[in-house]
Amino acid sequence: MSEKSRLDEIREELDRLGINPTIFARKEIHELPDILSEDERIVYLVEGRNKVTKHHIILVATDRRIIFVDKEFLYGLKMEDFSYNKVSSIQYETALMLASIDIHIADNILEIDGVGKYDAELFCEKVRDFMSHPEGYFEKKSEPTILDQLEQLGRLKDNGVLSEEEFLSQKRKLLDQ
Template sequence: MPDLEEVRMQIARLGTVDAGLGKREIAALPSILWEHETITSAVSGALDNRVGMLVATDRRLIFLDKKMLGGLKVEDFPYQNITSISYELGMMFGTIRIFASGNRAEISMVPKALAQGFAEKVRNRISGGSGAGQTPAPAAASAPQAVVGLKGEAGSGLIDQLERLGALKGQGLLTDEEFTAAKARLLV
């Protein structure tokens, strides 16, 4: 596990640092990160009305909320479980939606200037890109790539895969034609 100084250095190397990142959350990161896990992006935001920090690492997404009196809420999203990510930009803030294993997490109050870049980095990562030095795939191009990956997921049943396809179509990430073609590939 990295120590606090290493965590601070990783965050400083990100370039654009979110001024809203909480000191308590940063101080809690060394106990949450796995050995040799590297931070690739971080933004402030709120999940279930709890203000905290959304961190992307080379292995997963982590939302953490460290309370003043010692409470800690941590929710993580391993990349292999993330089926898609979307964002919405408002006047001042953005919202990032993470779809993973049939669940949806909505992180609101993300600084508008950082929401799109964060989501695009994660989208690139889950679509097979390395995340560093590559141009993120456009939103429309990422959906078919996600569908291709569904068939090869270990331990996933056919029903789970079909439900995920339906969710992607319901989110508007797949056209009717893409949905039908992907479903046909699964049913072969």
């Protein structure tokens, strides 16, 4: 896939998510085709300022990782990515019109300010959601197997929820399927 079409795909993805980056994020958005994997999905994106450098940046949550992108004319591209299992906490703090996001990664804190209040809250919720679910969360959930169902019946019988007769009846139904 050409870079142009991947960029168009990313823009469509952002549009579907209701994310309308400002013109200030244009440089960082243009870098995403080279940063994202071909099948990586954007979950949410916010823009703000790096508290340390005061550069305008974007923070991207995907179905695999969090990506910090800072594209400055004089300084080139700075990109850092963090898998969700490396994030120990994420929080936001609101002020009058804007918010800041702090992401704790190992012994480091990634601090972003100048983020829209609603965007900061939503971004943090999305990241927390990913952090709280095991790997494979995005894979389509399969139906439980007969073995899974038999194990569940056994646990129900062992815990006194099902009598021996009820257990045997349900077991026969499962095995006759």
